[in-house]
Amino acid sequence: EIVVTQSPGTLSLSPGERATLSCRASQSVSSSYLVWYQQKPGQAPRLLIYGTSSRATGIPDRFSGSGSGTDFTLTISRLEPEDFAVYYCQQYGSSPLTFGGGTKVEIK
Amino acid sequence: EVQLVESGGVVVQPGGSLRLSCAASGFTFDDYTMYWVRQAPGKGLEWVSLISWDGGSTYYADSVKGRFTISRDNSKNSLYLQMNSLRTEDTALYYCAKVYSSSWEYFDYWGQGTLVTVSS
Numbered sequence: 001e002i003v004v005t006q007s008p009g010t011l012s013l014s015p016g017e018r019a020t021l022s023c024r025a026s027q028s029v030s031s032s033y034l035v036w037y038q039q040k041p042g043q044a045p046r047l048l049i050y051g052t053s054s055r056a057t058g059i060p061d062r063f064s065g066s067g068s069g070t071d072f073t074l075t076i077s078r079l080e081p082e083d084f085a086v087y088y089c090q091q092y093g094s095s096p097l098t099f100g101g102g103t104k105v106e107i108k
Numbered sequence: 109e110v111q112l113v114e115s116g117g118v119v120v121q122p123g124g125s126l127r128l129s130c131a132a133s134g135f136t137f138d139d140y141t142m143y144w145v146r147q148a149p150g151k152g153l154e155w156v157s158l159i160s161w162d163g164g165s166t167y168y169a170d171s172v173k174g175r176f177t178i179s180r181d182n183s184k185n186s187l188y189l190q191m192n193s194l195r196t197e198d199t200a201l202y203y204c205a206k207v208y209s210s211s212w213e214y215f216d217y218w219g220q221g222t223l224v225t226v227s228s
Contacts, residue, residue, distance in 0.1 A: 035214040037153075044203060044218035045153065056216070088153055092213045096167070099153040 002027050002091050006100035012108040019076040021103045023089035028069045030093030036065055036074045039102075040085045048087075049074065079105070110134040110217045112204045117222030124194050128222055130187040130204030135217075138162070138182035141207045143215070144189050146200035156202070157189065161210070172198075194226045 003026040013019055023034065032052040037045035047056040049065035052072060062077040076083055084107050089100040116128040128144070144156040157168045157178040166178050177190040187204055201221040208216045 033212065033214075037215075044220055045215070046218075047214070047216055050208070050212070050214055090153075090214060095213075096169070097155060097213055099155070101152045 001096060002029065002094050002098050004089060004091055004098050004100040006087075006089060006103045008103060009101070010104045010106060012106050013079055014108045015079050015081055017079050019074075019079055019083070019105055021074040021076075021087055021089075021105070023067070023072040023074070023100050025070045025072075025091055027094070029072075029091045032068050032072075033091060033093035034065075034067070034072050035090050035092065036063075037088045037090065038083075038085050039088065045088060076105075081107075110206065112206065112217055112219035114202065114204050114219045114222035117202060117224045119225045119227060120194055121228050122194060122196055122226055124226070126191045126194065126224060128189040128191065128202055128204075128224070130219060132185045132187065132204075132206070135206070137180075137185040141210055141213065142180060142187045143205045143207065144178060144187075145203045145205050145215070145218075146198075147203070147221070148197075148200045151200075154200075158213075159187070191224070194224075196226050198224060199226045200224060 005024045007022045034052050036049040039045045053065045064075045086102045086104045088102045111133045113131045143158045159166050159178045175193045179188045203221045204219040205215040206217040207213045
């Protein structure tokens with residue numbers, strides 16, 4: 001099973017700042033099959049990025065994903081008030097799929 | 109519009125049983141693998157179980173193997189999770205989730221979840 005580790009656990013930033021979230025896998029993720037979800041309090045996760053770098057429908061272009069192999073990054077270019085949330089990565093290149101533990105982006 | 113609506117979550121004693129349901133609409137249900145994913149209070153996401161489009165293949169996380177049973181009724185567009193021998197560590201919000209495709213198993217739609225609390 002691929003273990004996925006996200007860092008940092010919490011990121012304290014101000015609106016307008018750039019956020020860089022890291023996701024590291026214990027083994028290479030096949031075909032860059034990695035996604036990112038956003039979860040706000042009291043809501044289900046929402047798909048943001050699939051296939052490492054493709055934005056899901058309706059996701060603004062301030063969200064971008066990159067990476068390969070074992071190291072992946074979600075970047076939010078300029079934080080909007082609605083972007084403060086918890087972000088999870090998930091690999092689907094190997095069975096079973098596995099989630100990272102999440103990164104909370106909070107208002108500084 | 110795709111909708112997934114879970115139900116059945118309640119407070120149950122350790123050792124008890126519970127059946128969760130998920131009603132699906134807005135897509136061709138029997139084309140897709142479906143999952144149950146849970147989230148303990150204040151914690152991250154954990155896949156619990158999956159079932160293939162026809163119900164012919166099922167898989168379970170080690171933490172629930174032998175205690176939980178996933179099933180589906182394609183004629184009713186419904187997904188189920190039978191939970192037996194419940195433990196306090198099973199306390200969580202249980203989500204029903206649809207995969208994007210059988211080749212790309214990430215979740216494009218989630219329900220709002222149903223809360224299972226295991227407590228004496």
